[in-house]
Amino acid sequence: MTKSRDDEKQVRDPGRRKFLKGVGIAGAGAAIADHLWIETAAEGKDAIPESLSGTVKVALNVNGQMRDVQVEPRTTLLNALRNHLEPAVTGPKLVCDMGTCGACTVLLDGKPVYSCLVLAVDATSKQITTVEGLGSPENPNTVQAAFVEHDASMCGFCTPGFVTTISAYLKKNPNPSLAEVREACKGNFCRCGTYPKVFEAALAAAKGSQA
Amino acid sequence: MQQQPQPQATPKPKKKIRVPRVVNGVEQMVEIEVDADAGPGWGPNDKHTLLNKRTTRVDGPLKVTGAARYTYDQRLPGMLYGRILRCPHGHARVTKLDTEAASKIPGVKAIVPAPLAEVRFAGGPVAAVAATTPEIAGDALRAIKVTYEVLPHVVHADRAIRPEAPKVVAEENNLQEKGKNGDPQKAEAALATADAIVEAEYISPRIHHACLETHGMVVDYRGGDSATIYASTQGIFTIPGDAAKELGLEESKVVSSVEHMGGGFGSKFGIGTEGMLACRLSKQTKSPVKLMLTRYDEFVMAGNRSGSWQKLKAGVKNDGTIVALTARQYRLGGVGQGSQAGQPYIYRMGDAYREVYALHTNEDSAIAMRAPGHPQASFAVESLVDELAYKIKMDPVAFRKKNLRDEVYHRQLDRGAKEIGWSRRNPVAGGNPGPLKRGMGCAIGTWGGGGNNQCKTDVTISRDGSVVVALGTQDLGTGTRTYTRAIVAEELGLGINDVKEQIGNSKLGAANPSGGSTTAPSVAPSVKDAAIKARMLLAERVAPLLGNAKPEEIVFSGGNVSANGKSVAWKQAAASLPAAGIAAHGEWRADLQARGVHGVCFAEVEVDVETGHIKPIKMVHVQDCGLPLNRLAMESQINGGMIQSLGMALWEGRVMDAQLGMQLNSGLGDYKMPGSLEMPEMVPLIDDEDKREAVIGMSEGCIIPAVGALVNAVFNATGLRVRELPITPDKILMGLMNATKVSTAE
Numbered sequence: 001m002t003k004s005r006d007d008e009k010q011v012r013d014p015g016r017r018k019f020l021k022g023v024g025i026a027g028a029g030a031a032i033a034d035h036l037w038i039e040t041a042a043e044g045k046d047a048i049p050e051s052l053s054g055t056v057k058v059a060l061n062v063n064g065q066m067r068d069v070q071v072e073p074r075t076t077l078l079n080a081l082r083n084h085l086e087p088a089v090t091g092p093k094l095v096c097d098m099g100t101c102g103a104c105t106v107l108l109d110g111k112p113v114y115s116c117l118v119l120a121v122d123a124t125s126k127q128i129t130t131v132e133g134l135g136s137p138e139n140p141n142t143v144q145a146a147f148v149e150h151d152a153s154m155c156g157f158c159t160p161g162f163v164t165t166i167s168a169y170l171k172k173n174p175n176p177s178l179a180e181v182r183e184a185c186k187g188n189f190c191r192c193g194t195y196p197k198v199f200e201a202a203l204a205a206a207k208g209s210q211a
Numbered sequence: 212m213q214q215q216p217q218p219q220a221t222p223k224p225k226k227k228i229r230v231p232r233v234v235n236g237v238e239q240m241v242e243i244e245v246d247a248d249a250g251p252g253w254g255p256n257d258k259h260t261l262l263n264k265r266t267t268r269v270d271g272p273l274k275v276t277g278a279a280r281y282t283y284d285q286r287l288p289g290m291l292y293g294r295i296l297r298c299p300h301g302h303a304r305v306t307k308l309d310t311e312a313a314s315k316i317p318g319v320k321a322i323v324p325a326p327l328a329e330v331r332f333a334g335g336p337v338a339a340v341a342a343t344t345p346e347i348a349g350d351a352l353r354a355i356k357v358t359y360e361v362l363p364h365v366v367h368a369d370r371a372i373r374p375e376a377p378k379v380v381a382e383e384n385n386l387q388e389k390g391k392n393g394d395p396q397k398a399e400a401a402l403a404t405a406d407a408i409v410e411a412e413y414i415s416p417r418i419h420h421a422c423l424e425t426h427g428m429v430v431d432y433r434g435g436d437s438a439t440i441y442a443s444t445q446g447i448f449t450i451p452g453d454a455a456k457e458l459g460l461e462e463s464k465v466v467s468s469v470e471h472m473g474g475g476f477g478s479k480f481g482i483g484t485e486g487m488l489a490c491r492l493s494k495q496t497k498s499p500v501k502l503m504l505t506r507y508d509e510f511v512m513a514g515n516r517s518g519s520w521q522k523l524k525a526g527v528k529n530d531g532t533i534v535a536l537t538a539r540q541y542r543l544g545g546v547g548q549g550s551q552a553g554q555p556y557i558y559r560m561g562d563a564y565r566e567v568y569a570l571h572t573n574e575d576s577a578i579a580m581r582a583p584g585h586p587q588a589s590f591a592v593e594s595l596v597d598e599l600a601y602k603i604k605m606d607p608v609a610f611r612k613k614n615l616r617d618e619v620y621h622r623q624l625d626r627g628a629k630e631i632g633w634s635r636r637n638p639v640a641g642g643n644p645g646p647l648k649r650g651m652g653c654a655i656g657t658w659g660g661g662g663n664n665q666c667k668t669d670v671t672i673s674r675d676g677s678v679v680v681a682l683g684t685q686d687l688g689t690g691t692r693t694y695t696r697a698i699v700a701e702e703l704g705l706g707i708n709d710v711k712e713q714i715g716n717s718k719l720g721a722a723n724p725s726g727g728s729t730t731a732p733s734v735a736p737s738v739k740d741a742a743i744k745a746r747m748l749l750a751e752r753v754a755p756l757l758g759n760a761k762p763e764e765i766v767f768s769g770g771n772v773s774a775n776g777k778s779v780a781w782k783q784a785a786a787s788l789p790a791a792g793i794a795a796h797g798e799w800r801a802d803l804q805a806r807g808v809h810g811v812c813f814a815e816v817e818v819d820v821e822t823g824h825i826k827p828i829k830m831v832h833v834q835d836c837g838l839p840l841n842r843l844a845m846e847s848q849i850n851g852g853m854i855q856s857l858g859m860a861l862w863e864g865r866v867m868d869a870q871l872g873m874q875l876n877s878g879l880g881d882y883k884m885p886g887s888l889e890m891p892e893m894v895p896l897i898d899d900e901d902k903r904e905a906v907i908g909m910s911e912g913c914i915i916p917a918v919g920a921l922v923n924a925v926f927n928a929t930g931l932r933v934r935e936l937p938i939t940p941d942k943i944l945m946g947l948m949n950a951t952k953v954s955t956a957e
Binding site for chain 2: 094103131182196
């Protein structure tokens with residue numbers, strides 16, 4: 001996994017389809033390759049992989065605060081936020097860890113990215129905004145308020161990703177059509193089935209912020 | 212919690228009521244006994260102030276801002292990260308597990324073997340590690356050397372059924388008979404009297420729950436005699452017993468907790484193998500261990516919806532009466548039993564005979580998934596019914612009504628037909644011109660949705676006016692927190708934010724696991740009972756302020772407590788309480804819930820016959836549920852049912868490699884789920900003609916009929932009957948090509 005992640009780290013666009021184009025053969029091959037690779041490594045003579053230990057100090061600007069964190073160079077931004085920052089930033093969710101679902105979406109300098117595909121060391125000197133940075137339960141942004149109003153979350157695990165993606169999109173396009181909203185969240189998966197309400201909420205948020 | 216003494220009456224007179232009940236997919240009316248004066252009920256469904264409204268969920272603000280804390284978000288001091296090593300073979304025995312090199316990696320704290328040495332499916336657990344970071348845990352997995360004795364495997368049903376196929380379990384047949392029902396001679400005789408016969412096989416693959424929060428837990432054990440388990444679970448009380456056993460503790464010393472959970476859909480009961488391994492790692496290290504499955508693990512070892520293979524033959528008279536059915540049903544549950552509702556499911560089919568088998572393969576066990584066994588049975592029988600209708604040239608809606616006795620379906624079919632615009636439909640399948648062909652289909656579904664007597668609710672009112680309702684249930688995203696609050700607030704005449712709920716912890720009053728749509732009909736009556744008792748206790752206290760009114764005459768409304776033309780504000784009423792406030796305890800009441808829901812789904816699709824691509828255009832689902840606790844959340848549940856069915860009908864299915872015995876589409880990038888671009892216009896409709904003043908679970912009911920509606924819409928659009936799910940473009944193109952060949956040959 002670490003290996004493939006390194007190959008993919010340049011892909012910054014959250015659009016799942018573009019991403020798949022970028023890596024070429026995903027799918028069937030990847031599942032098997034993962035296994036075969038594990039086996040080869042395990043059967044090799046010196047089974048201890050070359051030392052990957054060793055950490056570096058990274059300064060991350062998270063939701064307007066400079067935060068120092070000690071991570072391995074291979075640590076993703078997502079895992080740095082969730083597992084290493086103290087206190088943790090757990091709004092972005094770990095769901096697939098390979099850039100297919102969008103639940104870990106954060107903004108890097110205002111642009112949505114999958115934080116599971118960004119290394120923490122590559123996120124220094126950038127402004128990182130997570131769903132927590134967009135609003136709070138007491139003071140939500142317009143998208144967050146519209147999500148509550150339109151029941152656009154059920155289990156809620158995909159919600160931070162959708163909220164972050166749509167918040168960024170409405171800055172770029174404040175008056176989107178339904179088709180444009182669908183296109184904007186094509187890189188985010190929901191399993192409970194909130195899509196129709198997510199679309200409603202996004203369109204309502206757009207209207208609300210224009211009023 | 213101290214319980215106020217309740218006036219205890221001698222055994223109460225009983226009254227008998229008739230309620231619908233679903234047995235084996237077939238609904239029938241049964242008589243049950245309830246207390247004659249069971250206390251105030253819900254009242255008419257249209258007279259509520261908070262229930263049956265569009266109420267935004269109370270945990271919404273937490274969920275949309277990232278403040279909601281899920282199991283996956285738990286991070287405890289000194290916590291280790293667990294990972295599971297998986298077997299890459301379809302069937303193998305572990306003969307040697309060499310962990311020496313792995314255990315030398317700095318940061319690796321423990322390695323434990325999986326409970327079984329024989330692994331019957333690729334992806335089965337072999338060992339688990341705990342390390343200081345997830346990355347190091349991954350390094351450890353790669354450094355473990357496993358020696359396997361590889362055994363022959365079989366992963367496809369059509370091969371597993373052959374006598375020479377490798378045995379999934381030694382000495383046992385892969386094919387196991389599970390039951391026969393009806394008289395085969397009578398069914399054959401009735402078939403001989405039919406004017407038309409349809410005989411066909413229907414196949415549906417295994418489907419994944421794909422909960423976005425994977426299975427797993429954080430085991431907080433640091434030595435000593437107690438532990439706390441943060442579990443992503445649908446059943447808080449299914450956790451402590453098994454965890455205590457693994458940790459060697461007393462069950463009463465183990466507490467489980469789930470504040471918010473990221474989806475379950477039937478797959479999260481008990482601690483599971485991952486929980487067992489997490490407990491062992493925690494016990495060995497005396498440290499908190501977080502073991503959440505990876506996405507790959509989730510696909511290969513967290514369960515799935517049973518596949519199905521059904522051979523059906525039915526006969527029909529020209530007037531539309533179905534006279535007979537014979538069915539051979541295979542449940543495809545991998546190493547497990549699988550599930551499939553018995554045919555003819557909801558329909559009356561005269562003389563029906565069925566044989567049901569479990570057919571095993573070397574795959575992870577199927578487990579419960581939203582309406583276990585029902586969408587599979589519904590897909591097959593709704594396809595069959597549609598085929599029969601077209602064969603005798605009868606309208607599919609009229610044909611269904613002809614073979615359904617329950618009037619509720621008749622009204623729901625009429626409403627759904629109107630909403631989708633059934634009159635626009637071309638009755639000739641494939642009859643529309645051009646390469647983009649539209650078509651419509653429909654189907655029906657049923658479910659039980661009754662509650663059971665497991666919930667113990669406590670409502671406390673403090674002297675400062677604050678109100679807390681508490682019980683150990685869990686909110687899967689269905690809105691349990693919201694209606695728990697709303698029931699109490701409505702009873703006390705307060706706003707929803709005047710009441711706080713405490714749920715999600717095994718220290719609270721008992722509650723049932725959330726399966727089979729039993730949560731609302733189990734929780735709501737108990738909460739209502741507690742709320743009524745709290746109101747009466749407060750009324751007795753406040754009576755002196757209201758001209759000594761009788762407690763039952765005191766009105767709680769709009770934040771005021773009133774009687775005899777006098778009124779006091781809520782805060783003032785509460786101030787009359789003693790320092791300890793009021794504590795009322797609620798029990799489940801059978802008369803506040805019922806069983807038996809009905810739903811119908813209509814779908815419109817557009818099929819591009821040049822590419823095979825299917826575009827869903829519109830879906831309508833009409834659902835009853837007695838008293839709708841929260842219309843907004845119910846709409847979301849109905850949407851969710853339709854969308855998950857859309858996946859099953861058109862895109863989803865586990866793909867296995869025969870040679871390797873492995874799942875090929877074990878990630879969200881290649882297991883195709885419904886996404887934003889594929890969403891049709893969705894119309895979730897609540898059937899308010901249902902006047903039952905009772906809470907009935909509806910979440911499973913609304914996932915059942917949509918698959919049938921979609922496949923029937925594809926047929927109406929193209930004239931092509933696809934009998935194996937999912938209906939991917941290749942099946943459309945191959946089917947159309949073969950149909951052309953046949954007609955050319957003719």
